[in-house]
Amino acid sequence: ETAARFARLAFFVEVARRRRCSRIFLAHHADDLVETALLNLFRGAGPGGMAALRHVSIHRVGKTKLTIIRPLLAVWRKEIDGYIRQQRLEFREDKTNARLDSSRNRIRHRVLPNIGKTFGRDVRRPIWRTAVIWADEEALLDSMLPSAGAKLAVTSLRKLSVALQRRALLRWLQQRKTPNITFDLVEKIRALLEPSSLTAKVNLPGNRHVRRRSRKIFIEG
Numbered sequence: 001e002t003a004a005r006f007a008r009l010a011f012f013v014e015v016a017r018r019r020r021c022s023r024i025f026l027a028h029h030a031d032d033l034v035e036t037a038l039l040n041l042f043r044g045a046g047p048g049g050m051a052a053l054r055h056v057s058i059h060r061v062g063k064t065k066l067t068i069i070r071p072l073l074a075v076w077r078k079e080i081d082g083y084i085r086q087q088r089l090e091f092r093e094d095k096t097n098a099r100l101d102s103s104r105n106r107i108r109h110r111v112l113p114n115i116g117k118t119f120g121r122d123v124r125r126p127i128w129r130t131a132v133i134w135a136d137e138e139a140l141l142d143s144m145l146p147s148a149g150a151k152l153a154v155t156s157l158r159k160l161s162v163a164l165q166r167r168a169l170l171r172w173l174q175q176r177k178t179p180n181i182t183f184d185l186v187e188k189i190r191a192l193l194e195p196s197s198l199t200a201k202v203n204l205p206g207n208r209h210v211r212r213r214s215r216k217i218f219i220e221g
Contacts (some may be wrong), residue, residue, distance in 0.1 A: 003121065012068070013061045023067045028053055031077045034124045035107050037131040051135035076124075141167060148172045152217040158193050165190055176219055179205050192217055 012024050033053045042051030055073055059066045072080070084091055100106050115123050122186035146156065146167050152172060157165055169186050188202045192212040202210040 009059060011064055013059075013064050016066050022065065023070050024071060025071060027072055028070045029072045029075050029077055029080060030128050031108070033131055034127045035104055035149050037127055038107050038111065039104055047134040048138050050131050050139050053131075054135055072204060103115075109184060124185065132140065142171075148175070150218060154193055154212065154215045156215060157217070162190075163191070178208075178219075189217070200208070 016022065016024060019095050021074060031119050036053050037050045037088060040052055043049065046073065053070060053073060055070055083089075095184075096102075097105065098109075115166075141164070144164060146169070147162075148168065152168070157168060160168060166186050170181060172185070173181050173189075185202070185204075189210050191197055192199065192202065192210070197212075200212045204210060204219065205221070206221075208219055210217060210219055
């Protein structure tokens, strides 16, 4: 699924370059938002993962800046199907949507219906509402982060709350194309901020390292 997501983004970027456009509209809907929220929650993601599908998101691939807009995140699939029937529109259904060999499809066809049966009500709407609230809060927290260069000042990071420290380190690692970023990895790097820490190096994937030296944190390798 991750490989497919990167492949789709690469395709969108290529189309944007050919067509000389900077914005692409995608048809993700409210059910997609709910499924993505649960999928990322079960993977151990924080509020950022729960709110992974945004109405507007900006992606930079090389020199290309692409804005992805999802105008249907507040519209449910049954509403879309009703509109299609009413307007007598032709459409194609991906037959793999019914298969249970992917995590997303198992959440769609088994997990969500079973949770709804357990609670005796449709749980999609409250999950959707939570994801929307967290998306707004994510945007607020992101706006509170200081700008970061190649090196991070240990003294400045110490002044931030734990939540903002984690967020700052996560964004810093992402900007430096670090793969497979985990909670444990961020916590190991955050431990470098402690004056009493005896560790001055944290290993990264790809034979790189995060080091602390002269009150700075930086990546080498």
